[in-house]
Amino acid sequence: MKLSSLLKWLTGGSEAFLAIPIAGGAFIFSNGWLPLLFMFVFHLITLVVSAKDKRSYAGSILGMITSAIGAIPIVGWVMHTVTAIVLLIDAGRSTSLDNKS
Structure with missing residues (x-):
């Protein structure tokens, strides 16, 4: 498995945790919105690695946008x-490509 695929799985799982309505919001709020900053940097790293591996990085760009506006409760x-x-669909596709080559 390539590093880009692993990072997509990790960022997708992290985003899924943050999407849990009360738990994710409480985690972000209780840590002073630092998880959003962390996720922005994590998505940026994933974007760079994915671009280097010549893989799709649309999920990482979407993740950076999400981190920027994630403080708005419902949005x-x-x-x-x-x-x-x-990200999880992209990670599955990337892993499938890794297994074929």
């Missing part, structure tokens, strides 16, 4: 959910 929840779905 953040929807964005975390959509981003998690996009």
